[in-house]
Amino acid sequence: MKNILLVMKAEIKKQQEHNYHSYFVYFSLLIWPVLGFLEVYYTYKPFSLTGNFIGISSGKELLAFLATGYMAYNCYWSMVQNAWSMSYQERTGGTLEVSFLSPASRMAMNYGKALGALLQEVWMFCCFCLFILLYAESIRWDNIFLLPVIFILLLGSSTIWGGMMNAIFLFSRDAEIFMDLFDTPMVLFSGTRIPAACFPVWAKVISLLFPLTYCLNIIRLVLHITGDGAGIGADLLRLGICLLLMVGITKVLLRRAEANNRKNGELQFY
Amino acid sequence: MNEYLDKIVAKNLVKNYELKEKQGFFRPKKRRTVHAVKDISVEIPKGKITGLLGINGAGKTTTIRMLSSIIVPTSGTLTMDGVDAVANHLWVKERINVISGGERNLYWRLTAVENLQYFGSLYGVSGSVLDERIRGLLEIVGLTEAADTPVERYSKGMKQRLQIARGLINDPEYIFLDEPTLGLDIVIAKEIRALVMELAAKHHKGVLLTTHYISEAEELCDYIYVLDKGAMIAEGTKEDLKDLLGYERKVVSQIKEPDLEETLMYLINHSRGEHA
Numbered sequence: 429m430k431n432i433l434l435v436m437k438a439e440i441k442k443q444q445e446h447n448y449h450s451y452f453v454y455f456s457l458l459i460w461p462v463l464g465f466l467e468v469y470y471t472y473k474p475f476s477l478t479g480n481f482i483g484i485s486s487g488k489e490l491l492a493f494l495a496t497g498y499m500a501y502n503c504y505w506s507m508v509q510n511a512w513s514m515s516y517q518e519r520t521g522g523t524l525e526v527s528f529l530s531p532a533s534r535m536a537m538n539y540g541k542a543l544g545a546l547l548q549e550v551w552m553f554c555c556f557c558l559f560i561l562l563y564a565e566s567i568r569w570d571n572i573f574l575l576p577v578i579f580i581l582l583l584g585s586s587t588i589w590g591g592m593m594n595a596i597f598l599f600s601r602d603a604e605i606f607m608d609l610f611d612t613p614m615v616l617f618s619g620t621r622i623p624a625a626c627f628p629v630w631a632k633v634i635s636l637l638f639p640l641t642y643c644l645n646i647i648r649l650v651l652h653i654t655g656d657g658a659g660i661g662a663d664l665l666r667l668g669i670c671l672l673l674m675v676g677i678t679k680v681l682l683r684r685a686e687a688n689n690r691k692n693g694e695l696q697f698y
Numbered sequence: 699m700n701e702y703l704d705k706i707v708a709k710n711l712v713k714n715y716e717l718k719e720k721q722g723f724f725r726p727k728k729r730r731t732v733h734a735v736k737d738i739s740v741e742i743p744k745g746k747i748t749g750l751l752g753i754n755g756a757g758k759t760t761t762i763r764m765l766s767s768i769i770v771p772t773s774g775t776l777t778m779d780g781v782d783a784v785a786n787h788l789w790v791k792e793r794i795n796v797i798s799g800g801e802r803n804l805y806w807r808l809t810a811v812e813n814l815q816y817f818g819s820l821y822g823v824s825g826s827v828l829d830e831r832i833r834g835l836l837e838i839v840g841l842t843e844a845a846d847t848p849v850e851r852y853s854k855g856m857k858q859r860l861q862i863a864r865g866l867i868n869d870p871e872y873i874f875l876d877e878p879t880l881g882l883d884i885v886i887a888k889e890i891r892a893l894v895m896e897l898a899a900k901h902h903k904g905v906l907l908t909t910h911y912i913s914e915a916e917e918l919c920d921y922i923y924v925l926d927k928g929a930m931i932a933e934g935t936k937e938d939l940k941d942l943l944g945y946e947r948k949v950v951s952q953i954k955e956p957d958l959e960e961t962l963m964y965l966i967n968h969s970r971g972e973h974a
Contacts, residue, residue, distance in 0.1 A: 438819030522802030530820035
């Protein structure tokens, strides 16, 4: 256990030292997501929100709905981007194979990479979203204790998702297709901008494939942005199953990627 | 069992790669088998420097990658201190390290200390032990003053020296050096050669050195294997190898005693059926 934590800490520190050396990096990590958020907010704003539009009945509710959606999506999407860029950088630098030359736990290296990137890439935008949620009164003094719960949920589920992405990109250097697969479809079907409840049946079925759907449902239910919290147990169970499945898939992919490399020496290719 | 202790023993190693080659957009890929290494047997004892000589494409790097458990042999056996190194590759990886020539395998935006802290952590080394080891290694490779400079600002020689420090961060029992002086100037190359000698003689580490600098092999190696086109064409001490050529030369023309470079070219040409 000590070695696992040591490896994860080393990966987090290395990520910070290697990728986040300029203030401009942090600037782009805030401005671009905020622009995306504002684009959708001002697209919806002209419509009347006095009734019950897609389960939202006021401007502040819309802000809270979009802030939670974009905060969670940003966590998940940053994992896909990071897996792709790390895979490319580490292959070209030759450091990927050198790290696999060590006896370190492959799962710890994998999740350390994901957690390191997550902590660095989303904290500024999460602070922005938190400010929006406070303004929209979704987070108040009486429910502020929910913040750590939301924080752990987002951090844990995104890291497990990121670990799986890292394993996929480790398995194949031609996995860029996953960038397309998880960009627009994940925004649409997991309910980042539109509640999944508004979808037709076929789209609801697709939304079940994204763990972000359950994560978002839970956050919105906990904060009473959509519904009063009823049905949260089912979403928690679904998310739990999803996370367990992802850990299992990650373990299998890592084992197969290493076995494949030991047969073909592919980790040195770029 | 004792004959396998304190050494890496490879017997009849073979490595074949299955390549898929493009034939055209709609045509299925053509499969081709490349025989990278053909039935070689090698021993790397502790406290000695074993050389692997050959020209480009001879199979030196594939052999070193098999011996260091990065890739698995297609067939043959590989043991380290009597333990099956193919099945127990993580156990092997705790006790070995590989140092390659060139400028890759380091994080260029990190400093030397940050690189060594990261790689040390992967081997479970931490705290004051790691700090002490990093300080000692940087001193050995002469990078103490540049310890906190990002690697991207290093010269080629400094990067190579840092590679050596990285390769020693886990205090390995066996070290694989894949052309460690490639492209370095004579002063730095000489320093690195002195360090390699010290690792074997003073620290009792088993060293496998691949190189195509004949003088390097001549100066350092206790025992030499010569590879060509993936096959072992000769082995022995440098004197044994010189004798192979020297004997025939003496019979034919009584010319001067050959050097190792001449011997190597003779062996390669002879194995290929060409005239020396």
